[in-house]
Amino acid sequence: MASEDFRQTAMVGPSLPFDLSKDSLRRTALDARKAFASTLDDGHKAILERKLAEHLTSLCAHSSVVAGYAPMGSEISPMLAMEEARAVGRIVAFPAFSDPAKPFRFLAGDPAEPGPFGFLQPKRRAPVVEPDLIFVPLIAVDAKGTRLGRGKGHYDRALGRLKKTGAKLIGVGWSMQRLDTIIPTDPWDIPLHGFASPDGVEEFS
Known part of the structure; x- marks a missing residue:
């Protein structure tokens, strides 16, 4: 179910390969994302990210701990x-690994130091928190809410445990x-x- 802000006609996904395996979709969608981002100058990118922020901020109204990611x-x-x-009193958190072989935890604080796999994370002494709203990065997402990530799991x-305890998971x-096509699931x-973009927020049934 889409919100009024969400405009289906604004979404133009990548040209899909004949082979719709997960790995093939991942490669095609990642290449398409890179190609799209390369067309944006700094001003246009800033405008789109400001629009995204407006939609994400509206989702924070009923949350106390909001988790995001360093892009x-x-x-x-x-x-x-x-x-x-x-700024409006929410605790903000980001994923952090203490051991690359174990699931990450969400730590309160800014992504200030390098972690494994090339992304920034809060300092390890930052407190562990349980987010009730999580903004999740992705390569692609379909109408069922199936997320295509980098394939590492x-x-x-x-997220499995946090979803069971009531956390809301919003792809960004x-x-x-x-994508209009259905992503194979494991x-x-x-x-x-749901999925949030500069065009709005789509909630999945």
Whole structure:
């Protein structure tokens, strides 16, 4: 079910390969995301990320602990929304590994130091928190909320328990990352509750 802000016609996904295996979709969607991001100058990118922040901020109204991510490469940034969430009294958190072989935890604080796998995370002495709203990066997402990530399973391992305890999982991306095709699923995939982009928020039934 889509919100009024969400405009289906604004989403133009990548041209899909004949082989719709998960790995093939991942490669195609990642290449498409990189190509799209490369067309954005700094001003246009800033406008789109401000629009995204407006939609994400509206989701924070009923949350106390909001988790986000430090963007990498061609990912859209949720950092404006995270700053606004903190400004209105929310605890903000980011994923952090204490052991690369174990699921990450969410730590309160800013992503200030390098972690494994190339992303920034809060300092290890930061307190562990349990988010009730989580902004999740992705390569692509479909109408069922199936998320296509980087294939390492880090988010699936971390989010399964939090979803069971009531956390709301919102995928975040550029509008073109929402696919019309159905992404193949594995037993360990954790479906998202919704997808937020500069065009709005779509809630999955």
